[in-house]
Amino acid sequence: MFLVANWKMNMTRSLIDGYLDVLAGRPMSGLLERKRLSVALAAPHIYLDYVNREVHRRKLPVQIVAQDVSTRTSGAFTGEVGVPNLLDIGIKGSLIGHSERRRFFRETDEDVVAKTGLCLNGGVVPIICFGESRPDRENGVTLETLRSQLEPVCEEIVRAREEGIYTPFYLAYEPVWAIGSGVNAGLSDIQEVVTFVCEAFPWPDPPNCLYGGSVGLENIRELASSEFLSGFLVGSSWLDPNGLLNSAELLPQTERTAQEGVRFK
Numbered sequence: 001m002f003l004v005a006n007w008k009m010n011m012t013r014s015l016i017d018g019y020l021d022v023l024a025g026r027p028m029s030g031l032l033e034r035k036r037l038s039v040a041l042a043a044p045h046i047y048l049d050y051v052n053r054e055v056h057r058r059k060l061p062v063q064i065v066a067q068d069v070s071t072r073t074s075g076a077f078t079g080e081v082g083v084p085n086l087l088d089i090g091i092k093g094s095l096i097g098h099s100e101r102r103r104f105f106r107e108t109d110e111d112v113v114a115k116t117g118l119c120l121n122g123g124v125v126p127i128i129c130f131g132e133s134r135p136d137r138e139n140g141v142t143l144e145t146l147r148s149q150l151e152p153v154c155e156e157i158v159r160a161r162e163e164g165i166y167t168p169f170y171l172a173y174e175p176v177w178a179i180g181s182g183v184n185a186g187l188s189d190i191q192e193v194v195t196f197v198c199e200a201f202p203w204p205d206p207p208n209c210l211y212g213g214s215v216g217l218e219n220i221r222e223l224a225s226s227e228f229l230s231g232f233l234v235g236s237s238w239l240d241p242n243g244l245l246n247s248a249e250l251l252p253q254t255e256r257t258a259q260e261g262v263r264f265k
């Protein structure tokens, strides 16, 4: 399974040091190997290089990913960070289309597609977030919303594969109403969505689907029992490194790796 901690706009260098010290103080490699887990930390852009260096210095078995990337490659786009910038400091993955980007920064489905394409082309693994809002769910239009978010993403991935680009990708189902709310989606809702996503679009390779939205120690074991999930994207409860490690401890031992993912007919 693939575990991604989304730090959002949190952390300082001293908090990062403390976080990594906690990870280094526990026998992490053995735990990850035993449970077949990969871990990534999604750090704010300004700390990516620092966290990456510190992780290497401590020989921690975690990857560092960005929380977002620009729709542009380079040029006069003040404040933006492009795929080449990430690659320049050794960052090989990025969240794309997190609901907070869509909601607070008006990121559109078109932006998400553009970012996905640039990541795939550049060899940066996109972790593409999607999910319905509460009104979508209440109005019974969840699957329509997911279709409009993911259909063009799938087309972009097909385009990349046709051009001989094989950068892996992840999908992260994050119902907007579940993020930071303390209420997670139920297993049957997750199963319905993941099955829909896998069957409704012509993915060139079977998607690995993560779930995010109020995951914590109290529910991760039950959520992990779903054979439809390849991992978790977690905000609040993994801002504490012990939350991340204790969650990992609760996960069942599995033969499945995030890379293998779940195959759907």
Ligand code: PEP
Binding pocket: 006, 174, 178, 179, 180, 181, 212, 213, 214, 215, 233, 234, 235, 236, 237
């Ligand atoms: C997120 O930010 O992607 C997230 C799932 O947050 P939380 O775990 O706090 O709901």
